[in-house]
Amino acid sequence: MVEVSTPLRWTLRLLALGYVFLLVAWPVSLVVKHTFSNGLGILSDALTDSQVVGALQLTLMVAGWAVVINTIFGVGISLLLVRYEFPGKRVLSALIDVPLSVSPVVVGLALLLVYNGRDGWFGPAIEETGRRIIFDSPGMIMATCFVALPLVIREVVPVLHEIGDDQEQAARSLGAGPPQTFWRITLPSIKWAVVYGVVLSLARSLGEFGAVKIVSGNITGRTQTATLVVEAKYQNFQQDTAYATSFLLIFVSIACLIVVAFLRPKQQAD
Template identity: 80%
Template sequence: MVESTTPVRWLLRLLAIGYVFMLVAWPVGLLVQHTFADGLTTLTATLTDPGVVGALRLTALVTFWAVLINLVFGVTISMLLVRYEFPGKRLLSALIDVPLSVSPVVVGLALLLAYNGRDGWFGPTLEAHGIRLVFDLPAMVMATCFVALPLVIREVVPVLTEIGDDQEQAARSLGASAPQTFWRITLPSIRWAVVYGVVLSLARAVGEFGAVKIVSGNFTGRTQTATLVVEQQYQNFQQDAAYATSFLLILVSVACLVVVALLRPGRH
């Protein structure tokens, strides 16, 4: 029986490897090849370009705030979904998955309609109080938070469900407060789920394009992130610079995943 299924197993493995190679490894490999076609010349020129450097800094700033916000709310919502029963729980769980099924461009347009200073629902009121969201950093952070919202939650919820609440109840019965129980019992149990969710959020935030383009206005030197720079460079026939900038974005995401894979134990 084993011998008869061995060829099938090998065929399935080859199909899986071939699929991943054609879809991921080969295109990324070609991007790296074009980036270093002239050695380090293209990459060095890109890293010294003020426009690219500014875009990378803005991308890092947007990513930092988006990941931090999603970390806080992601863990909070996860605790709410797993540890408590309340009306609308299933609806909340379904809404969390909306960013995975809605195009980022639609997200950006929705935020624009809601917070635009001229005819948005909340924009005129906010701008009357000196608060500007659209075409500025706050809207870019909001759009990035939206598209990366489910990543921390969907990593933490299964782990919280698996570990149960026995240890938490024991800690509370011994007089531990809610914050003490969370920091000493709950968080250590879910730390790797949190770390991996944060890394996935970081990778998603760094590469966000559609939603950010809509709400940022794509103003060069002010609201232009690295992904928007890639588009501009490619459209301006600066393909080498576009390849190099894309390589830097890929490098950040892959480096985070590799570090977590090396540090993370076999299970959460």
């Protein structure tokens, strides 16, 4: 380990704290300041605004489905990448990181080209069944799933590598089937990685803007999520409502992180 002098160590700490303050803490604190500039009035007005309430409900529904889907497939793909060897494994691992490098707007456009009801590849056939993907909640859930896909996987894969498969092999040698091995051995070993992945996926899903805006059509009262309401309210000179809605999104995300941070040491101590 490289020894670092005390002045240099403090300088690096100050630089890191200054970077986080200017990039995260200061902007977020300004949103909170504007939200409560007149007490609780701005926040209460936002919570009684039908447009905001509807957007928050839609956001929670879309984010909830996206988190459930990404958790199920994320854990499954993680097990596939770590426990099995197959052709194309490296390609699959690389593709998982695509959502982190591709603009969400591009994702939304790609989904539009594939599932658009007029000239998409599958859109006309789907609409013949009376269902709609684009400009409806299924397309919004798909877009949100895409942008949050890697978060569960990148939390679970390192833990699976770390714990190895000795206990799983021992369980199988004693007659345990795959479901029993997963629920009794694998899942308890990776539960905190899954929890952190779920929290990160939820925070990412709640704050998604670009991809959802493309596939939703931003229809007020129908396909307008909370982030789209923030944009609409701010552009319509209703900044107070925009600040309050932003604060609610920030509050939910930070609350999830705080709850997990407090619960994990308690569980480990037990």
